[in-house]
Amino acid sequence: xxxxxxxxxxxxxxxxxxxxxxxxxxxxxxxxxxxxxxxxxxxxxxxxxxxxxxxxxxxxxxxxxxxxxxxxxxxxxxxxxxxxxxxxxxxxxxxxxxxxxxxxxxxxxxxxxxxxxxxxxxxxxxxxxxxxxxxxxxxxxxxxxxxxxxxxxxxxxxxxxxxxxxxxxxxxxxxxxxxxxxxxxxxxxxxxxxxxxxxxxxxxxxxxxxxxxxxxxxxxxxxxxxxxxxxxxxxxxxxxxxxxxxxxxxxxxxxxxxxxxxxxxxxxxx
Amino acid sequence: xxxxxxxxxxxxxxxxxxxxxxxxxxxxxxxxxxxxxxxxxxxxxxxxxxxxxxxxxxxxxxxxxxxxxxxxxxxxxxxxxxxxxxxxxxxxxxxxxxxxxxxxxxxxxxxxxxxxxxxxxxxxxxxxxxxxxxxxxxxxxxxxxxxxxxxxxxxxxxxxxxxxxxxxxxxxxxxxxxxxxxxxxxxxxxxxxxxxxxxxxxxxxxxxxxxxxxxxxxxxxxxxxxxxxxxxxxxxxxxxxxxxxxxxxxxxxxxxxxxx
Numbered sequence: 001x002x003x004x005x006x007x008x009x010x011x012x013x014x015x016x017x018x019x020x021x022x023x024x025x026x027x028x029x030x031x032x033x034x035x036x037x038x039x040x041x042x043x044x045x046x047x048x049x050x051x052x053x054x055x056x057x058x059x060x061x062x063x064x065x066x067x068x069x070x071x072x073x074x075x076x077x078x079x080x081x082x083x084x085x086x087x088x089x090x091x092x093x094x095x096x097x098x099x100x101x102x103x104x105x106x107x108x109x110x111x112x113x114x115x116x117x118x119x120x121x122x123x124x125x126x127x128x129x130x131x132x133x134x135x136x137x138x139x140x141x142x143x144x145x146x147x148x149x150x151x152x153x154x155x156x157x158x159x160x161x162x163x164x165x166x167x168x169x170x171x172x173x174x175x176x177x178x179x180x181x182x183x184x185x186x187x188x189x190x191x192x193x194x195x196x197x198x199x200x201x202x203x204x205x206x207x208x209x210x211x212x213x214x215x216x217x218x219x220x221x222x223x224x225x226x227x228x229x230x231x232x233x234x235x236x237x238x239x240x241x242x243x244x245x246x247x248x249x250x251x252x253x254x255x256x257x258x259x260x261x262x263x264x265x266x267x268x269x270x
Numbered sequence: 271x272x273x274x275x276x277x278x279x280x281x282x283x284x285x286x287x288x289x290x291x292x293x294x295x296x297x298x299x300x301x302x303x304x305x306x307x308x309x310x311x312x313x314x315x316x317x318x319x320x321x322x323x324x325x326x327x328x329x330x331x332x333x334x335x336x337x338x339x340x341x342x343x344x345x346x347x348x349x350x351x352x353x354x355x356x357x358x359x360x361x362x363x364x365x366x367x368x369x370x371x372x373x374x375x376x377x378x379x380x381x382x383x384x385x386x387x388x389x390x391x392x393x394x395x396x397x398x399x400x401x402x403x404x405x406x407x408x409x410x411x412x413x414x415x416x417x418x419x420x421x422x423x424x425x426x427x428x429x430x431x432x433x434x435x436x437x438x439x440x441x442x443x444x445x446x447x448x449x450x451x452x453x454x455x456x457x458x459x460x461x462x463x464x465x466x467x468x469x470x471x472x473x474x475x476x477x478x479x480x481x482x483x484x485x486x487x488x489x490x491x492x493x494x495x496x497x498x499x500x501x502x503x504x505x506x507x508x509x510x511x512x513x514x515x516x517x518x519x520x521x522x523x524x525x526x527x528x529x530x
Contacts, residue, residue, distance in 0.1 A: 056403055058399060058402065058403070078407070082402070082405045082406070082407055083405065085402070085403055085404070085405040086404075086405040088403065089403075090400070090403045092396050092399065092400055092403075094395060094396050096395060096396035096397050096399065096400035097397075097400075098392075098397055098400075098401075099391070099392075099395065099397065109404065109406075110404050110405075113404065113405070113406045113411075114405065114406075155400075158404075162404075
């Protein structure tokens with residue numbers, strides 16, 4: 001249970017993760033309530049996608065633990081991990097469709113691997129999922145015949161195939177036209193309200209995320225800088241948070257990657 | 271001096287670590303509780319991609335290698351007046367050495383590189399990661415069918431190579447240079463022993479099949495997620511596989527001869 005009495009779906013407790021010498025996540029703690037839409041926002045390269053991969057068990061933290069429905073993800077055997085992932089859906093930033101099979105086969109893939117459904121039943125279910133994302137007519141196309149936005153929508157249909165209880169979206173609005181963004185927002189709201197699906201969105205699109213979020217976390221430099229409802233975040237006095245949500249070029253979050261002073265670089269060359 | 275020693279030690283550790291990881295990788299695939307009934311269609315697909323699509327290059331190369339061997343063999347044997355031994359020369363050279371080795375090298379270049387590029391691209395485009403997130407083990411779905419198909423196809427391709435290369439030698443020796451057909455075949459039949467020569471060649475090609483496919487799938491699976499990662503992995507597959515074929519050929523020949 002979190003402070004507001006909601007059951008917790010994901011609990012990230014003091015997680016740190018490093019890639020070689022670079023610290024990506026530094027002692028992060030999050031609570032993702034069940035049946036709510038939680039958004040993790042922050043500038044590019046701050047470790048948002050890493051958090052999703054840690055939750056999915058694709059990366060192992062150096063410190064801390066991650067609980068999914070009270071099960072420690074990183075203490076499971078590989079077989080148990082694969083099993084628990086049937087409860088999760090992850091939309092990758094790159095869509096990650098299987099390039100050698102058609103759109104239909106991509107969406108049918110989870111059914112064929114995890115169920116003993118008849119061909120007819122799979123056919124109807126795949127059509128239903130494709131209808132939800134508006135691409136039933138594209139079922140016979142190959143992934144290389146799709147635009148970036150279409151590929152992302154097909155990937156959503158595939159991720160939703162097994163009706164997971166947790167759905168994670170990694171930058172779902174990038175590269176989408178305004179109509180598709182509107183449809184995606186509506187789809188996420190419906191999944192959340194009608195099916196009670198827990199949704200985590202990783203994004204840096206402030207406007208869209210504010211429309212959707214029940215709860216937000218703002219990340220920068222591998223740390224959580226602020227958290228709360230949309231009102232809490234908008235009213236936050238934290239300089240980092242205000243700089244990010246208002247898109248100010250100058251502020252506490254540096255635009256430049258850490259480097260020695262430019263003058264030293266010039267003088268060293270001379 | 272100390273820095274060089276340090277670098278040498280570092281390289282040794284890296285090589286040992288890579289060997290260790292590749293052994294764990296192959297063991298994870300071989301000892302995976304594979305559902306053979308479900309893997310069979312994927313295996314057949316891969317037999318087509320690795321075996322059937324490699325046939326043109328194998329057929330063409332084998333025919334010309336057999337013809338060159340027939341021509342060179344006739345030219346040399348003719349100096350000693352023993353052209354009757356042409357069948358024996360062609361068959362033994364091909365069945366014992368050229369068949370498995372050249373098939374191995376061609377297989378590494380054609381099928382090994384395509385395997386690495388395919389799996390490498392799946393890695394860089396996150397297809398492997400997404401498969402894991404769907405709850406499917408890529409070792410079962412991606413690696414195992416390709417590995418088994420490679421091991422299955424390599425001896426078959428080697429047998430086809432040997433048969434066609436001998437036929438090439440026959441075309442040049444008998445049809446063109448007028449060596450007696452009966453002598454050509456009977457000398458070949460007398461000198462080639464099934465257990466020693468033919469089985470030896472099959473064992474070699476089977477071993478090459480394991481090693482080439484192992485290197486190819488391992489390099490593909492461990493491709494760096496960068497644009498040039500796939501090209502580096504593909505190059506490594508061809509170089510390592512070719513070297514391993516030649517080294518293993520020597521080792522296996524030494525073991526098979528045995529009475530030094």
